[in-house]
Amino acid sequence: MGDFCLINIDSLELSYGNSGFRLSIPQLKIDDAEKVAVIGPSGSGKTTLLRLISGIIVPQKGHVSIDGTIVSRLSDTQRRDYRITNIGFIFQDFELLDYLNVEDNILHPYRITQALKIDAQVRTRASELALELGIQNKMKRLTNTLSQGEKQRTAICRAMMISPKLVLADEATGNLDPSNKTKILDTLFRSADSNKATLIAVTHDHELLDRFDRVIDFKQYCEAEAV
């Protein structure tokens, strides 16, 4: 672990009503530019961790701070603005909008908030990222005509547009064949490295774990009732 800690989770507790799910993280620190894999059985709270860090949900106890900002103490609007301007989120199943073409999907965060503005520089960055990820000739195509790998690269492109200091990837290599998994992970690592960003990736692919700086097994933090 390095000297500078980007993410600090302290005495965090979260439970979902009567479902029996309870997440408890006494202390978790993730360094700047560290690449962390989060593993664990289904329902252990891996996706919930990413949502807590990004401020989509707030813990009932404890707090999450990113680069000194206690995300869980920000107002709803502040958390949204913080997330869209600082965190690159790659969702499970890509979550691209099928009525927008690749370019519009990449620029989508800029169209839904006042905190970001589209200008010539942003458009140039979109083109450069698309070129870097090999989807530059698909920019005008609707996403439902893309292959899984192309969709994944579009999602990465969208996440990396804001040059985030923190990248959260929720099963970014899920549903991909082995060769595509490696390619996507290479792309993700390369993009994170170019931004000197911290990467937290939830994954089920144990063969990829040795490429990460650290692996966090989530079994230790979660209590879930057997169904």
Added chain:
Amino acid sequence: MIDSFYLAWRYIVFNRVKTITLVLCISLVSFLPFALKTLLNESEHQLMSRATTTPLLVGAKGNSLDLVMNSLYFSKEKPDFISMKAIEKIMDSYLALPIPLYTRFHARDYPIVGTTLDYFEFRKRTISTGRAFAMLGECVIGADVASRLNINVGDSILSSPENLFDLAGVYPLKMKVTGILDKTNSVDDKAVFVDLKTTWVIQGLGHGHQDVKTLKQSGDVLSRSEKSITTSAKIKQYTEINTANLESFHFHGDPSIYPLTSIIAVPQDEKSATILMGRYLSEQKNQQIVRPKQVIEDLLGNIFQIKEFIDAVVLIVAMAMVLAVFLIFSLSFRLRQKEIGTILHLGCSRSTVVKLIGAEILIIAMFSGMLCYSALLVLQHFQGEIVHKLFIS
């Protein structure tokens, strides 16, 4: 806000079939009440404007509405005929100026109106090109007849036979166009005006043929006496009246019993009108005198009763449509929960989501409004024709 409209537009374009269906439904429901109102206003205007300027109408007893519609709008309803004696009766009363009308015949689907020149003066019709009819067989045509049939002064127009299969009937009369009326946006634009006697020629009450006194071929003359000459059917009948054959045209029978459809009676004053009406009520068993305005008001009363019913139906349909649209939107948003979730997860505020949805609704409403407005413009362009076909013809 511009971005909201851009994203909404992309969504609408992607779901174009759903959007077009929605736009068509909303447009149709919006269009119906406006269209109905437009048509009824136009029908009221068309019917009333002519009825109010026609003080009294005399015709055969029967349906007063048929009499008014035929005499004022030259509709296809044919009231029973009256005779020329009715004209004499009004003239003798010194209470009103009688303007005869005989509207039995057609030329290429346009009514031939047999009347006198008083009609033009009474209706304040002016001739834009040419002159009024002066001779038997001449006609003045309305502006629409001239433009649609591409007829000019000096051209001719043929009267249409009443029955195509009546081979023994009278020949069509080729009428010379001497004038074209100024356009007035009334039924006069769509009529062919001739002298009353010309309509009787069309009917066969008057005709012109070769001079039988000078016939030499034995087959043409069946018998000859001091008082009369009987000819065969081979004798040449004239189907066109010109200065050369005008003298040969003559009428058979008693002109006082020649037919008319109706008489427009223009009384000297209200008192004369009342006296004239009283006389018809007390003396005439076979004729009626009506105030067209009253007849049309009764008709409009019925039409507006129907309108109220249609309005209620349209209102119910519109309410059902609003509910259906609401259901479509709510189902659509339910289906889009994942997409909305993604937008919110990216960092979009709820107010922006509302803006996005609002922009979609606004675009759909705008297109529906534009379509409805365009349809109304088209309707307004053709409202005269439509009203004429629906309520008058």
